[in-house]
Amino acid sequence: MAAPAPHVLALPFPAQGHVIPLMELSHSLVEHGIKVTFVNTQHNHHLILASLHVSKPDSQDGITSLGGVDMVCIPDGLADGEDRKDLARLAKSFSEVMPGELEKLIARLSESAGACNCKLTWIIADASMAWVFPVAKRLGLRVAAFNPLSVAMFATRIRIPELIRDGVVDEKGLPKQRGTFRLAPGMPPMDTTELSWNRAGGPEGQPFILDFILRNNAATRLAEAVVTNSVQELEPGAMALFPDVLTVGPLLSDKPVASFWAEDATCAAWLDAQPAGSVVYVAFGSFAIFDRAQLVELAEALALTSRPFLWAVRPDSASEEWVEDLRRRAGPRGRVVGWCPQQLVLAHASTACFLSHCGWNSTLEGLVNGLPFLCWPYFTDQFLDRGYICDVWRTGLQVAAGETTGTLVGREAIRGKVEELLGDAEIKARALALRDVARGAVADGGSSSRRNLARVVDLVRGSTS
Template sequence: MAAPHVLALPFPAQGHVIPLMELSHRLVQHGVKVTFVNTELNHALILGALVSKDGSSRLGGVDMVSIPDGLGDGEDRKNLARLAEAFSEVMPGELEKLMGRVSDSSVSAGGEELTWMIADASMAWAFPVARRLGLRVAAFNPSSVAMFAMRMSIPELIRDGVVDEKGLPKRGGTFRLAPAMPPLDTTELSWNRAGDPKGQPVILDLILRNNAATHLAEAVVISSVQELEPGAFALFPEVLTAGPLVSAEYKPAGSFWAEDDSCAAWLDAQPAGSVVYVAFGSFAIFDRAQLVELAEALALTSRPFLWVVRPDSASEQWLEDLRRRAGPCGRIVSWCP
């Protein structure tokens, strides 16, 4: 009997790709065939960051494929509102065509056609596509159960007067989703802190449509453990835990940029508990004045620090200036393992 064949679809951001890739490695270890779908841009970044130069499209046993993201050359792919529009306009059709090609190719090679889709909960627009083609569906949430609960509770937050119909705060202060959960500030809702305020309605609309499609999933898998957030798990006791998603053995993680392994030796040489770690993920953009101010602030702490400055966020001239300001205490790398 052929191995089950899963299509994995992450949200196209570094912090979403890596956890789903780690879950995919677990599935491969259990004999499941996994085809991992990135946008064309991220696919090229991941393959370019691999140590292997053989041109392989396999990543630790995971087959790598790609689809267009619907944005044109030079468009800002850190504009989440524009990405959200592309999810609706272009990607569903491209995904359906890809799924047909993947199944046909697998069967012709003596393997199994696609049977399951595991997609990021922020890509639930893909669930109707999968169900229409006869696939079973699971939703994967790479962040906390609390974050999942927050998004799924938007109708209740509107009903209770915490936010308005646009998702904007109707009052200041804090609220709790459940008695055993920590308080949350009304100004810290994720859909209102994701870029240009003009684009927030588009992002909220995508979240609501994703929420509506989540019922098509047979399972919701969360990258967390019950002991970390029992209050949030009490709201969604049916979710499956798959955390912590870390590996003791080396597996290619799907990084967009080459990892600087040398920083590990530097860390080992510092006193225990002494290093300030500075990283802002794959989306944040800073101007030169902000980078300089942060470098000077870190230097003033007189503590060792490890600072990730992405290759696409600073020119080589800026980096040299930052290293000079950092002095001997600071280590600046392009991307950390």
């Protein structure tokens, strides 16, 4: 009988920006002959099936295949209708409920291993779900941590004890001094008021978020490898602090990436009808929420540019009445949709720049297409990503000083920044140079990310004999 095929369980943090890159890594592993079972929460699993217009699983055991990756789900402990954008509440719930549910799932998969001649030997879990690692060790499975954020963000969280020791923050993670600092040369400057654990929701949840990060840091030491969706040449300062991190990015895939919302299929045809290098693409990811007044200012600003624009206004971020008002204000040059096939949009010849929240996935996707950024971060790691774009790589501009304080950013300020960005030839040249670096990392010929992905594959394969 042939040796069992390698089988990996992949488990992301239950947010869109974490699910997508781990799914992209899963597709890469499948292409190398590794079986992958992808574990979403029930809530997110149902969102993904609905976006794909799938009403029921492919098989009786609840498994749905997505481009060759098997998808299953377990509960997160929250009831239908509870606020899953409250990160402290979500993390507290899944930390209590999911370990037991994961053990049950592993037992079921182990019972069926003979039927598929595949032995479950590895779990690759999000570094923010490091409660998985002691469960895996107890069950005799090997574990790798997946960091879907920058190496700089990984470094910042790991170095929290040093920040406390050096008086940057107090023991509660709150700023003890005002201003910016860098963990290492070449890393982005960080404002002490914009550290990720203090920008993850309301102040009442901040103590839990900090403790959650510290517990994840401790459990991550059980992982045999840390795999990151980044490019080592783009983050030399952070890589100097953590040289053993395996950068395998930018992770991009032409297969389904488990979107929580249905993508508007008309975007491609609309882009085809626009002049090359003319479209302002606007998208703020899966969490950002603006009030109506700010949405109006942005809509009027985009109209004032006299440029075509494509704006993704997430279905859960604005009422239909608000969206219709934005469409009216957009006029004939603007197109407002619910959710975009973003990788297609950013790669399109008509796209000129990206007005973005600066999530790490969006940052890499824009970077690999050589696009200048207009940065409008919302929470957690997005402020650090803006630091890379504006201060280190210098491939973009910040929208306005008021955006991090809740101050309304006016239409003229936004319009002026769009025009400034698109009129800056040096920013565009630097963006194109970084595009070549990012693409080179995954190209043939022994590039950094391809070598590291091969190391991950070899690591997983080495445990099946």
